[in-house]
Amino acid sequence: MKQIISGILSLSLLTTISCGLSDNTKRLILSTSIGCGVGLALGAVYDESQRKKDTKNKKNDFQRQVKESLAMEKKKPQNKGKIVGLGAGCLAGLGTGFYLNTMYDNMAEEMKKQGITLTKSERGGETVALTASMDGGIAFEDGKADLKGKGKENIDKLAEALAAYPETKINITGHANRTGAEDLNQKLSTDRAVTAKDAIIENGVEGKRIGTVQGLGSTSPRKVDGKEIDPKDGSNRRVEVEIVPAS
Known part of the structure; x- marks a missing residue:
């Protein structure tokens, strides 16, 4: 038996x-x-x-x-x-923790090659979410929300990874660096999140897997070693994709 x-x-x-x-x-x-x-x-x-x-x-x-x-x-x-x-x-x-850890182990190296940083979020010693952050310096040009060149390659590679793990939900957040009026930064960051969402869906990820899509303007600068970088820095022009287990 x-x-x-x-x-x-x-x-x-x-x-x-x-x-x-x-x-x-x-x-x-x-x-x-x-x-x-x-x-x-x-x-x-x-x-x-x-x-x-x-x-x-x-x-x-x-x-x-x-x-x-x-x-x-x-x-x-x-x-x-x-x-x-x-x-x-x-x-x-x-199990949730093992599933997300396996996803991390298989994605992190390839994501890094594309300028995408993958990080884990843990609760009680178990991985509960992953966050993919695209290098803002190559993802979006100043004042623009369209993806071209390396930024488009980033989204394509990320979408490939997301398609390979169908039992996940995706939350997308756009950001801007602090130049100009904040109301324009807010709109720009939202447009960037929508652009990323559309590109991910175009690459074969089901729309029903997309959760929240929002922009935070320039209110949440990147952190390096736990410290916020200059809000005006161009690397703040970015999109972050949170990956959580499908409910």
């Missing part, structure tokens, strides 16, 4: 990889409705007397297998430079 459970667990791992699979494989996964939590759910019933302990052990083992599988996928030549994600149905089976 243990061998059967092990087989189910291994099979369920197929849904954790959203990149590098053929269309036929993806269709097979969908048609058989195998989710990340299936192996855990079935594994818990094989020995009721040790159910709680067994489930915990299997979950830990399952998480380890997910990490190993993702690492192997990222090493494949066809996946070099790609964001390798988790399929639908994984959040419940893996």
Whole structure:
């Protein structure tokens, strides 16, 4: 029976990889409705007397297998430079903290190459959100809200990452540096947030995953080592994307 459970667990791992699979494989996964939590759910019933302990052990083992599988996928030549994600149905089976930490581990390096900083927010020792901050110096020109060149590449890469982790919700906040009237800065920051939202959706992220879209003007300058930088600095022309588990 243990061998059967092990087989189910291994099979369920197929849904954790959203990149590098053929269309036929993806269709097979969908048609058989195998989710990340299936192996855990079935594994818990094989020995009721040790159910709680067994489930915990299997979950830990399952998480380890997910990490190993993702690492192997990222090493494949066809996946070099790609964001390798988790399929639908994984959040419940893996747990919120593990899901977001896995997302961070697989996104941070590629995001950094694009000038995007990814940071974690924790509560009670568990990761509850991620924030992607685009380098304002390359994201938006002074007084403008349109994305061009490197700024557009940033959004495209971020959207690819978001698409690879479908069980997340996205909150977008725009910012401006402190030049000119604040009412204009407020409008500009809001326009930048809307521009980012539209670009993310155009790149294949479902609109229903977008939560709040707002601008904060120049009221929230970037922080470096815990200290606010000069509000007039151009790097404050930015958009921040908060990534939280889908409710």
